[in-house]
Amino acid sequence: MEIKTKSIEQTLIPLVTQITTLVNAKEKPIKSEKTLRAIVRVGQAVNLAVERFVSVGESIADNNPEIKIDMYQACKDSRAAGTLIEQLCEIQRGDVGQARQCADKNGMVRAARSLLSSVTKVLILADTVVLKHLLSAKDRVSISLNRLENVANFTEFVKAFSQFGTEMVELAHLSGDRQNDLKDERRRAQMAAARQILERSTMMLLTSSKACLRHPECETARENRDTVFLQMRRAMDLIHFVVKDGVIPDLAASSKGTTEPRKNSGTCSKHSKKSSIAEWRLEDLNQCLTVHNAIKKFEDIVEMTRMTLVGPAYRDQLTSALDTVVERTQDFTDSAYTSNEHREKILLLCDRAKLELNQLLRIGVGLDQAGSISPSEDLEASILQTLRASKDLKQQLQDTALDHADELFKITDEAEFMSQLKNAAIAGDHDRLEEFAEKFSEHAEHIQEVCKLIHHVANTESLQVTSKNLDYCLKVYGIQVLNASHTLCMHQTSKIAKENLDVFMEVWQSLVNDVASISSEIAELCRGKLPEKPVYMSLPRPGRHGTTSKPLKPAKLDMEEQAKIAKLGLEMKLLTSEMDAETEKYSSADSNDIVFRARNMSQMAFSMYQFTRGEGDLKTTQDLFTQAEFFAEEANKLYKLIRHFSYQVPSGQHKKELLDYLDKVPTFVQQLQFTVKNPTVGKAATFTKVDNVIQETKNLMNIISKVVTTCLVCATEFNLDFRGSSTSRSRNTSPYRNELEDYTFNDELNNTVEMPTKEGGTSVSDPNI
Template sequence: MAKSLKGRTTSESIPPLSPGEGLKPLDIRTKTIELTLLPIFQQITYLVNKNADSPSHQNHSSQNGTVAEVSSAVENAIKEFVRAGERVAEEYPLIRQQIIDACLQARESSEQILAKVHVASCKELISPIRHLLATMYKVLVLADSVIVQEIIQAKEKVYDKLDYLSKLTNFTDFLNNFSNFGAQMAEFGKLTGERQMDMKKELDAAKTACLRGFLEKSTVIYLTSCKICLRHPSTPLGRDIRTSVVGLMKKGLTEIIDIICYSACANTDDQDKILNKALNAYTDALEMCAILSGDTTSVNKAKECFSVVDEYVHEFTDSAYTPHQHRELIILTCQKCNEELEKLAALSTSSSVSPDATEIAIENCQVAVQDLRRQLIQHTLTSAAELFGSNVDTGLLAALKSSAQEGETDRVDNISSQIRDHTDQIQEISKQLQHVAPTDSFYIRVKYTANYLLSLTELLLSSAEVYSSHGVSKAAAEGYSTMADSWVVLIGELAAAAEELQESLYYRP
């Protein structure tokens, strides 16, 4: 049977579900739901195709065995599906009736399909097939909602425990309760980790992975920030650090829930507003120009696409951290692209132009944009290699720690200013890495890491200020060390992302 179904994963005989025919499209967001529905859909598709291939809707003797086998497999699969759905219904009373009703409808639809598959036309089978898939989907989504609710409840427990811990004033009470908080965070991490693995969309999985990683880092930072507050209750800055960490953690928890619940709030990233995608759109527009022989409409579309490219290129050339030589090369290459495009535009409005001239003009545009892409990537990777290879951050942290230990507040302020400048440069290079990101997951990884680094920078500098005021305090020293270690780790993650991009593009600056 497996050989018979190979290559028959879709069928032109069964058009996709559409809202206009009484059923909503199946918005499949988890691998579990997809893997449950797909085999049954494949088997039903096979039966319908055999029906369509057979004149007078009768099976030839050579097909009888396989068709009967597939029909039996479909029937057994639906029965097992219904039994599983009913078990879930018994376990969760709140959705019991909804699941039972959907299971009943699924059973009726499958019986209708199997009864008609040998005698009905393909068109007559479309409605019951759609209804079967829709009812099965409903059962799966209802069962999935139970998992989502478990994650939400786990998040609420973490939320409540964070608020409770932040109100404690006794260090022993805090330590006794923190172990319970750690267990709750571990449970939330386990549930969200399983959910991440089941996510069908690469973008959702990438966001969840980043947020889970930051929550894990924040848990350690939160512990040390609470120690500072409890050991030095008269220090307002210590309370501010703890409040900021709690805010970061709650924000991360909320964002994960938004992703899992498919909230509109989870789709606010600008992964489509980057240079790489603008370059791809322009390249596609040039391909269309080649297909349409450079007509006015296709060339105008290419000009629109290039205007977006030009806008993003300015983010590179306007950056204070772009070396003069790099800036000049990028500007010249971009101007070359514009010049070649203007030549193509002139040909598109000419009444007498040879096809060869248009073809050459399009090829020149394509070569120019390839050069521009190469130049921008080369600049980004070279700048990233120089920045992350300089070890400036290590030197700054060593100087900051030494100054804080000695209580040299003026020097701490001076080094803090240098660290902010260094962080600004990292942010700028990170934005350029996002612009040349080859995938959405790479874009998310760099963006989220850079944003977390920015938040952590202020926590680091605040902890250094507390350390400079309490130089002999073990809690203050530990707080600073934890912040510094986390800061270095994040910079290392950005450096690793740049190296991976370089390797994936087979480019060495």
């Protein structure tokens, strides 16, 4: 059985440790009475631990009929193996008091194998229940997407989007747990890519849907919206692929789809959906056809020639492997952005690699004709020369890609492109917009080219998956930025169209920043600087039904880090001051739920501002994240109160303004919840998360301030009573979290047990295993 998660692997460690101790104890005669008693106690502890373990497994089976039969059988096998181990650990005494073992080492080994196999099967079956809940959460999001896609008016949309947001938070939580728990680097990167698409798509889904509802006749607005839906479905297909380890539903019909995105990839037709999913599967999921991987394969075959002596069966493999390398270097040499100097060096190094390989093949033919059965000095020298040529080619390709990236980000001002497009669209100047759109398209093509070359030299599976996904997103959203610009140009007075363009531009800027970040990371790896490696701590659970990702150790920010986020904190402080000034006009705050909750949120935001100054009650980053969660929950409660109040407001400009602001609250709440729940490892990542949490809190505080102010204006203008009862929303949690992952064999096995050492003394089992 293949163990694919870290939690299952780590759950087995204490059991393996103790069983190994018992097996080793059978290898040598046991002379000490104390050691014999220790062996008996270990056998009893193992059996007791197994008994408690399988009782949990059987309770899971009772609640999940689809695994009941297999789970009961695995539990039965585990119980039998545990009992056998206890019996093997018992002792008999001879007539002269000489203790001897009940069974030999082979019996213990067989029992141990049986126990580990059956316990592992129990864990894997329990893990399928966790996966079922993850897939159920994904299916609920899919249903919500279908509902959102078919809404006919704003009222239906707001209601559907609120439900969608709740389900997305749960999916983000469960998929994040799974991402952290996966052992396979490639699968973890694929899950991370899917989750990032969903997170970035949420705001685009809101604005593009609103633009489409407000301007139903606008084709570019519809393409914006359809593209977002397509990307989100594509991301959920990828989650399904990772969870099922290689299966995407309903993909057979599209497995031969095109591998190039269509020009108007936003069109949400059946053909475009199938093409998108097929592309993901063929290029991103199964393998990465990069020059780095091609060179690695070629070098592996060359290394093998020390044993194969370049026999006839391997000569074609060597030639074919080098041809693949040369073919993939054409993305570098054919690029319009590659300098002549780099292009000539690459071509020369390819020729050199061919010459060295031909020399190696000639030596192999000579050895074959001579009937040699061992490598010669000439063969070893030729192998080294071929590998050196390959290494030099790889280094040149890395230099070319990284130089491309450096030059691009030195000369490019992304903000200028965005500003030109936006200004032309707002002015309604179609001619200028077309001119700037052409420039932006050339610029976007340049970024895509750099991303493609960076992908070719990425030297880890994680970076390869990330860069490939980034390349695809750049192709999709470059077009959609222009579509959003054209929508605004046709409706230059539309606030919704302007907001939609802002959001698509923000996503584009994030993608460009990702290209810069990933090129920097690859540069460090190519120079031999290994980035900080995340350390996974297995089975971290604050309690029953906890998550599979260990909570970060609370950290304090130093003065320099606090200074970097002080600006955001100050901006948030100004917002709280504005809202305090508005609510102070109402002295009867205790009897006014809206004012009461607004002040409550203001106080929370102020404490987060104090954190950025190193002051107040929030001392660690974990304190900040917890406060942000409460802040988001309070915003949800306030949203419901004001939504109820809005029904009293007469139709007109005031009500329209109130609803326009209010409709944005669920999205900002969701963005903050996404940010807070995003797992991070390492000080740099934690600081980035703090910065993002402060930013998202400020954004939410900003819209809450506008909502409350408008609400108070409406109450004064129309003399409305807006007292009401507060409501709370219970958290939508999965009905089942893997109880067997909560179970640990340490409870029974980590008691101190003395066992014999090689020196004849005693050792103590590590209670921390």
